[in-house]
Amino acid sequence: MSRIKEFPLPDLGEGLTEGEILKWMVSAGDMIELNQPIVEVETAKAAVEIPAKWGGRVHAIFHEEGTVVEVGSPIIAIDTDPGAGPVPSAPAGGAVPAGAAGPGATTSQSTDALPEPSAESLAAVQLAPAEGAVEPGLIGGPAPGGRTAVLVGYGPKTTVAKRRPRKTDAAGPAGTTAPAPAVATPAPVEPAPAPRPATATPAPAPAPVPRTGAVVLAKPPVRKLARDLGVDLAGVVGSGPLGSITRDDVHAAAAGRTATAEPVVAPAPAASGFGADREQRIPVKGVRKLTAENMARSAFTAPHVTEFLTVDVTRAMKALDRLRSRPDWREVRVSPLLLVAKAVLLAVRRHPMVNSTWAGDEIVVKDYVNLGIAAATERGLIVPNIKDAGRLTLRELADAMTALVQTAKAGRTAPAEMSGGTLTITNVGVFGVDTGTPILPPGESAILAFGAVREMPWVHKGKIKVRQVTTLGLSFDHRIIDGELGSKFLRDVGAFLADPEATMLAWT
Known part of the structure; x- marks a missing residue:
């Protein structure tokens, strides 16, 4: 069994087929341990740290930081028995060290690289195929039901990703041999086809663009x-x-x-x-690209309707102050969004059709609420959700929302946490905005926009007083939710925020 093993980019789950290498945490020649994080990869949904499948010495790194790699393509080679003697060095061009230089920079082997082997040793040691036998329990290895273990769940991918053969000889414009690439290329599964002979003399290259x-x-x-x-x-x-x-x-x-x-x-x-x-040109990729595709698909698929309701939330804000003063809540992050989330969950119990999905010839009404909380991050807008939020107590809901926001801000939200949402809240009030007309996340039938809480003149008990007021905006899929149902749901959310203590006693 070969001691040099290639580690392919694993199936990241949720239908993702590629990832961008953000950061290498190891360099060629480094000693690593089993399950040690070796690379950070950004998918269209989140940044994920990938652990090593084997312990040993890093033999070669095949892709620079910033490269988009398909699932199943080798990203690193590991010498699993570094004490057994010399092994071949990295393929032509050398390995790419962590923190590689910018575009065009020439990379080289680490100073810890092993000596260049002889032709005999090169022939004796062969790189293991990317999809070889893997120990059970490791990523890519056997899993229950005949599936393959991946980072998230057990993805549906059952075929081996095809790899393009390494080009060993490419003719340049003048018929010269191309320089060796700076990034190591994995050995192909099948022999690379012989390069086609040039049939015509290439035309001279045009003058370069002035830069x-x-x-x-x-x-x-x-x-x-x-x-x-x-x-x-x-x-x-x-x-x-x-x-x-x-x-x-x-x-x-x-x-x-x-x-x-x-x-x-x-x-x-x-x-x-x-x-x-x-002018500044910003590439559209990753989370921003996925968000744009989802929003465009939703806006032109589901017929959106938006209703607004302005609510006096003075009593709700006082209830939050009393909650914060309780000894067992002093370490808990309590915000108005917590009460909005609780109001939505209670209103769903009264109007279950709001928590449903249009499935073409049927409507799927769900008995669980995966409550999405829209979060603005450096990578763009993401909507992680709290699984089965309707079964949580108020304290459990507060802890779950705090963890969700902190993980999203750190860019560590897992793809599974952004899938399966059934109902969403977007808190535009934190930006000082009164409300908006939010677009439905694909597959959901309603989304609530929570605006800023402001002091405003308000008629209270027949007199004009300064009260704390907010505006709610509810967008819904008119194929499922008609005006009556949408209005009743929004009215109930507003009623809870107007007097949460009395409403909770009446509804529970």
Whole structure:
């Protein structure tokens, strides 16, 4: 059995097929232990730390930070028996150390790398296939029911991800051999096909796009592709933002074709002072990309209706003050959102149809409430949910909401915590906004916007007094919830917030 084992990117669950490498926590040559976190990967839902499947010495790292890797593709090779003698060093180009340099930087083996082996030892030690036999209980290994263990649950993926063969010889524009890539490429499962002979002399590369300080703008995956194809990026016309080089530009240069896009040259500043030098381009990926897709799909699939209700919450705010003063609640984070969540859960008991899903030819009414709390994070808007929140006591609900928000702010929300939501609350009041018309999360029939609590003049007991007031906005799917049901649900939420103590006694 080979001592060098390749560790593929595991199935991250929830239908995710790829992940972006955010940070390597180990370098080539490091000694690691079983289940030690080795890399942080960002999916479309969250950032996840992946543990090592084996202990030993890091033999090679196959991808730089910032690279998007498909599930099943090898990301690291581990020498599981480092005390058995010399082994082959990392493949051509060397391993990528943790904290790799920026785009275009040349990487090298760690100073702890083992000596270069002889040709005989290279032939004797073969890398293990990415999907070889794995010990039971480890990620990728056997699991109950004939499934495969993954980071989250037991994903449906049962086939082996295909790997593209490593290119060992690529001809450049002048027929020269391409330089070795800076990132190690895993050994292919099948022999790589022989490179096709060039049928025509490539046309000379066009003049480079003028760039400040002659810096080549290209992402790490594009640079690797150029190295694999033997393309000199300094002579490629960039068609991306600010003249950056894209994959299509590299393929066009490799095929000897002139790029169709005109060179992107920063225009001279106009008299008004506007131009590309004063614009920022932000890639749409990860959580932001998933949110955009979900919101667009929901907005143009479910017929949205939004209703508003302004409520005097003075008594609710006083009830919170009394709750905070209790000795057993002094260490608990108590906020107005806690009472809103409790109001929603109690109102669902009175109107179960609000907690349902449109399933085409049927409506699925759920007897459990996975209460989503929208959270703004550095990666974008996410909506983790509290599982079966309707069965929690007020204290348990407060603790669950605190843990949910803290985990989301730290970027550690697991994909499973953002799936299966049935009803959502978005607290726009924390931004000083009165309310809004929120868009339904896909698969849900209602979402409540909770606005800012403000002191306002209010008619109370026949007199105008200064009271604490908020505005609620309820969006719902009109295929399931008609105006009457939506109005009654919103009215009950408002009634609880107007007098939570009396309402709770009446409803429970």
